[in-house]
Amino acid sequence: FDLLFERFLNPERVSMPDVDIDFCYERRGEVIEYVKQKYGQDAVGQIITFGTMKSRAVIRDVGRALGFEPAETDRIAKMIPNQPGQSFTVEEAVRDLKDVRELYRQGGRYKQLFDYSMTLEGLSRHSSVHAAGVVIAPGPLDDYVPVCVQTAKNGGNGEEAIYVTQYDMNCLEDAGMLKMDFLGLKTLTVIHDAVQAVKARLGALRHPVSGDEYESIDDVPLDDADVYAMLARGGSAGVFQFESSLAIDKLRAMRCDRFDDLVATNALIRPGPLDSGMTDVYIRRKLGLEPVRYPHPALEPILEPTYGVIVYQEQVMRIANVLAGFSLGEADVLRKAVGKKKADLIAEQLDKFVRQAVERGVDERVARDLAEQIETFGRYGFNKSHSAAYSLVSYHTAWLKCHYPAEFMAALLSSVLSSTDDVVKYIAECRDLPRALPRLDEGIEVLPPDVNESGWKFTAVGGSQIRFGLGAVRGVGEGAVRSIIAARESGGPFTSMFDFLERVDLRALNKRAAEALIAAGAMDSFGHRAQLLAGLDTAYSEIAARKAEEEAGQASLFGGGEAALERVDPELPNVPEWPEQERLAREKEALGFFVSGHPLDRYRWVVQAFDRVNTANLRERPGAAVELACVVTKVQRQISRRDNSEWGKVTVEDFHGTATLLAFKDTWQAVRDILVEDAIVLVRGKVSGRERDEEDPPVFVDEVVPLDGIPASGRLAVQIELPIGAGWDEDVFEKARVLLAEHPGPAPVELCLGSDNGVPAPRFRSRSLTASPDADTLDALGELFGRARVRLVKAGDNGGETPPF
DSSP: OOOOOOTTTOTTTTOOOEEEEEEEEGGHHHHHHHHHHHHHHEEEEEEHHHHHOHHHHHHHHHHHTTOHHHHHHHHHHHTTTTEEEOOOOOHHHHHHOHHHHHHHTOHHHHHHHHHHHHHHHTTTEEEEEEEEEEESSSOOOOGTTEEEEOOSSSSSSOEEEEEEEOOOHHHHHTTOOOOEEEEEEEHHHHHHHHHHHHHHHSSSSEEETOEEEEESGSSSSOOOHHHHHHHHHOOOOTTTOOOSSHHHHHHHTTTOOOOHHHHHHHHHHHHHHHTTTTHHHHHHTTTTOOOOOOGGGGHHHHHHHGOOOBBBBBHHHHHHOOOOOOOOHHHHHHHHHHHHTOOHHHHHHHHHHHHHHHHHTOHHHHHHHHHHHHHHHTTTTOOOHHHHHHHHHHHHHHHHHHHHHHHHHHHHHTTTTHHHHHHHHHHHHTHHHHHHOTTOOOEEEEEEEOOTTOOOSOOTTTTTEEEEOGGGGGTTOHHHHHHHHHHHHOSSSSSSSSHHHSSSSSTTTTTHHHHHHHTTTTTTTGSSSHHHHHHHHHHHHHHHHEEEEEHHHHHHHHHHHHHOOOOOOOOOOOOOOOHHHHHHHHHHHHHSSSSOOTTTGHHHHHHHHTTTSSSTTTGGGGGGGEEEEEEEEEEEEEEETOOOOEEEEEEEEOSSEEEEEEEEEHHHHHHHHTSTTTTTEEEEEEEOOGGGSSOOOEEEEEEEEGGGGGGTTTOOOEEEOOOOOOOOOOHHHHHHHHHHHHHHOOOOEEESSSEEEEEEEEOOEEEEEOOOSSSSHHHHHHHOGGGGGEEEEEESSSSSSBBOO
């Protein structure tokens, strides 16, 4: 990967380097225990951190001490920006922000609040233990630094004492101690679980096309064209480091096709490079839209992988080494000066660079231009070794998703069990996989949990299904799941609900947990959910009676052994099934989301036409006008304190998660009869741009229409994607023409040549054909062209007029 060891350690480096190592999330505790055993319990400690009073926190703390209402101090605190790149101290806010300055000038309690806050800001507020930091000493730790003792909270038995340094990491560095970060990375757990699942199913990790076998994921080649094609299509959901909309857009825009693109993208999708335009320059040069230029011919080998753009800190070091004769240790001093923005050191090092470059025959103007570039781009330069290491993990996740999507998505879902929103998002991705992997005719089906198949985690079933994990069922603990698995492994599959309850440990699985399993669908193989729940009391009573007889020793009274005590298992009552709406509602209560179905399923094609905006990406669109296809799950009518007008707070859900709608005054009056529970609607509105809403922004409603009216409105077009270079038989198009004629309707028919990669793909609209945008039409077209190639889109939604064909 052309990395420099001197970036990590060199003779000119005064301070010790940071050693950051990522481990499987579930086994991090084992690593710390190993280090303690190897170097001695008293030589290994964790590191203290001190939380300081920053601008917002100090306002809240001082306000509480002065008797302000919490709501008032919260409002004042939020007047001070606290975002990356735009963070103000209290003093700066009073000086530079109009609203804060006016409040300060009112004097009295507000002036006192700000004055005290300015005095206290920056002081240490509390101490805690660094999440990952570990320090290792040559001998007992308290021979070198002061320590304190705390009780272990994680990974221990609750009584284990751990050493914690009383110096923070900066002071430890000054004291000459070696600090390491042992980080638990869930992605490594995902990779491990997916690889183990593949090996369990196939006996080895192998390439599904070539048949090449690999001992570990580290052995897979980094030039797999199918993997890069998936990423270039935007299929990076679940891929480490590349899940954000920004990363997806950049990978598509550059038509990612090599490992160096991943390394560069990891470095370029950061505020500095984005703001400076470096990212777009890289993309334009990669696509041949702009000539690649090198400041000096000698720099071509250094800058060729990044098309002449200085992206990495290592490139700054190599430039200084090649042009100015710096040793790599001296070059690292220059790199550190630029990166840390130390003005006096920058001036000293760049003067040295220009002087020595000129002495070595470089034109002075070129040397000075390069010095300016190094200062400008160098401060944004990213550590290539870091970027390459993360990109390797990214590639491994992408390889698994591309070639073994069921095993990968099962492992990914297991890693986010504690986050309902993430589980919903990845279940939606399972359904939408054909978009990223056109070879799949159908998405990966996520099945409800099953007491005869499920483990604690999600598990792949074959290559096209995933079985829900029992650990995701609310109210069912780890002990209950262990009991279920143990009973299944010792006695074989359960044959009925009664057989199940009789064989598991009911001390671990109480009645409420059994109800949750029924509602989640985990016992669907024994009967429908309504009769299972109706028969649960009888089953528990019968089991209790049998256990009581056993304990009383009744077998000996009759002398007939088991035969004399044989009792008939109770049958399930004959009750009607729950309606779908009730079944899904109970399922969601047990799991937190829908699995066996979704209220939007019958409108799936229509929803996909609007899913560029969904509940999962609203936070990326502050202040934007949006259209959201969703189902209403909760309606709260509120009364305004200001003018007693009624307004509505509505919770909605789509395939990706949930969101909140807010509708006021006339808008609420116009839409309240449509926004009722279980209504399936298209909402038009504006995403909140308020800073306080940045984590979970609501949508301010402008208009709401029922979704079932959209297909007949002419707003949708039937789109067929034709891959460039793919050979199609002429009779396919003739069959399509006949099929469309048999399904007339209001929707225009569009052909899309290729997919959108950076720029919209060319689209052509039929002059004569329109079609009905219903499931029958789309399913039939999917049979001809492949399901992933057919979709509904908003008519003419490509930023311009669609030419006819």
